Amino acid sequence: MARGETLVGLDVGTTTVRVLVGQHPSEPGEKPQILGVSAEPSSGMHRGVVTDVEEMIQSLSTALDGAERMAGVPIDRAVVSIGGAHLDSLNSRGVIAVSRADGEISEEDVGRVIAAAQAVSLPSNREIIHVIPQHFIVDGQGGITDPRGMTGVRLEVDAHIIEGSSPFIKNLTKCVYQAGVTITELVFAPLAAARAVLSKRQKELGVALLDLGGGTTNLAVYEETRLVHTATIPVGGMHITNDIAIGLRSSIDVAEKIKVEFGSALPETVKKSQEINLRNVSPTEENVSVSRHHVSDIIEARLSEIFSLVSRQLRAIDRGGLLPAGIVLTGGGAR
Numbered sequence: 275m276a277r278g279e280t281l282v283g284l285d286v287g288t289t290t291v292r293v294l295v296g297q298h299p300s301e302p303g304e305k306p307q308i309l310g311v312s313a314e315p316s317s318g319m320h321r322g323v324v325t326d327v328e329e330m331i332q333s334l335s336t337a338l339d340g341a342e343r344m345a346g347v348p349i350d351r352a353v354v355s356i357g358g359a360h361l362d363s364l365n366s367r368g369v370i371a372v373s374r375a376d377g378e379i380s381e382e383d384v385g386r387v388i389a390a391a392q393a394v395s396l397p398s399n400r401e402i403i404h405v406i407p408q409h410f411i412v413d414g415q416g417g418i419t420d421p422r423g424m425t426g427v428r429l430e431v432d433a434h435i436i437e438g439s440s441p442f443i444k445n446l447t448k449c450v451y452q453a454g455v456t457i458t459e460l461v462f463a464p465l466a467a468a469r470a471v472l473s474k475r476q477k478e479l480g481v482a483l484l485d486l487g488g489g490t491t492n493l494a495v496y497e498e499t500r501l502v503h504t505a506t507i508p509v510g511g512m513h514i515t516n517d518i519a520i521g522l523r524s525s526i527d528v529a530e531k532i533k534v535e536f537g538s539a540l541p542e543t544v545k546k547s548q549e550i551n552l553r554n555v556s557p558t559e560e561n562v563s564v565s566r567h568h569v570s571d572i573i574e575a576r577l578s579e580i581f582s583l584v585s586r587q588l589r590a591i592d593r594g595g596l597l598p599a600g601i602v603l604t605g606g607g608a609r
Contacts, residue, residue, distance in 0.1 A: 322358025
């Protein structure tokens with residue numbers, strides 16, 4: 275990216291559309307400058323999948339207009355995050371022979387071996403979003419992060435592939451294009467979050483990033499600075515809201531307010547005598563009081579389910595209890 279260039283990030287979530295406009299520093303060592311931000315409620319999406327194109331376009335347009343007014347620059351292109359239960363991942367290995375007669379590994383060789391790794395069999399309605407090299411192997415010597423300039427005969431790469439449903443991806447890109455924005459890159463949401471919140475030391479030790487979204491929970495596991503596993507769990511913050519609405523027999527909007535203003539994931543820290551008057555939350559509700567402790571029980575139950583599903587994912591890759599840097603929580607649900 276050129277110095278002084280404007281860069282836009284567009285995060286299209288189940289509950290919120292967020293836009294961030296930044297400017298690349300003009301001098302080395304300077305930090306990027308944030309020009310504008312915008313966050314608007316998301317409509318027309320369920321569990322990371324577009325369910326109503328017109329509503330989604332309207333949500334995108336409103337968020338983009340707000341960011342444009344704050345930043346004072348037009349937005350015509352953006353890096354767009356993608357999530358959803360339709361995304362899946364797998365590990366693959368690519369193998370090639372080094373092309374040069376003197377055995378020196380070139381940029382072209384690296385490109386060819388990554389292309390070989392992504393030659394996996396997928397159904398016709400699936401497509402690859404990312405091919406992320408984990409490490410390279412030169413003549414049997416593994417753990418190499420950048421083989422360019424090294425000498426060898428055989429080059430291999432272990433890569434992590436993230437793929438998704440082509441129709442769902444096309445629906446999202448169509449909405450963004452019709453909102454007047456060209457997509458420069460699609461990025462799996464937890465990878466973008468990991469760049470923002472994880473330190474190099476955490477990635478070296480071993481860490482799991484848990485992105486608690488509205489419709490889904492995304493997991494990314496790093497070890498020795500390598501991405502070793504990703505997963506999307508089809509349970510998120512909206513499920514907690516729905517549970518509260520059912521438990522209290524209230525509307526979704528009231529349940530969301532109660533979750534944000536009075537919610538706790540630890541019932542033992544909430545006194546059983548504490549009450550929430552629904553009329554104070556919304557004038558349309560009945561003048562009745564509910565136990566804040568009961569609300570915390572509901573939240574704890576759903577979060578316990580989410581964390582048990584995460585634990586199952588970690589055990590499946592033999593990382594259960596074996597990540598020294600632990601788990602880092604991010605996303606709206608972490609609030």
